[in-house]
Amino acid sequence: MKLTKLYQLAKYRAKAAAIEREWDSQKKILLALPKSYGYKSVGELIKALKIASGQGSSQPSRSTGKRRKSRAIVTAKTKESVKKAVAAKQTAGQIAHDLKLSPATVHNIKTELGLTKKRG
Numbered sequence: 715m716k717l718t719k720l721y722q723l724a725k726y727r728a729k730a731a732a733i734e735r736e737w738d739s740q741k742k743i744l745l746a747l748p749k750s751y752g753y754k755s756v757g758e759l760i761k762a763l764k765i766a767s768g769q770g771s772s773q774p775s776r777s778t779g780k781r782r783k784s785r786a787i788v789t790a791k792t793k794e795s796v797k798k799a800v801a802a803k804q805t806a807g808q809i810a811h812d813l814k815l816s817p818a819t820v821h822n823i824k825t826e827l828g829l830t831k832k833r834g
Contacts, residue, residue, distance in 0.1 A: 786819050796823045 748759040792813065799809040806824070810817045824830050 786815050788819065788823060793823050793827060796820060797827055797829065800824060800829050 745756070748754065748756050751759060753759040753762065792815070795813055796809055799812065804812075806817045806820045809815070810820045813820070821830070
């Protein structure tokens with residue numbers, strides 16, 4: 715029984731050595747990658763990749779052309795439209811789509827007008 719354990723241990727050591735050799739060859743390829751793309755270090759390459767993917771800074775990228783949606787202006791006319799749509803049995807999603815508002819804004823208007831039901 716002890717002999718089989720020693721054989722198993724030798725097998726595992728050989729397997730670990732093979733994995734280590736494979737890792738060393740992969741490591742060489744990975745370490746050469748930044749130089750092949752014109753960067754001095756792995757850190758510079760990672761920084762460039764983050765910037766390219768839009769994760770490089772905490773501020774939104776201005777180069778994408780995406781702008782933040784402006785805040786909805788809720789007027790008496792808007793509230794009246796929501797009230798009529800609720801009376802017509804439209805869902806908050808349908809109302810939001812039709813009036814170009816967010817569902818949360820529709821919900822806030824409905825709450826303000828007393829058109830929502832309390833749970834429980």
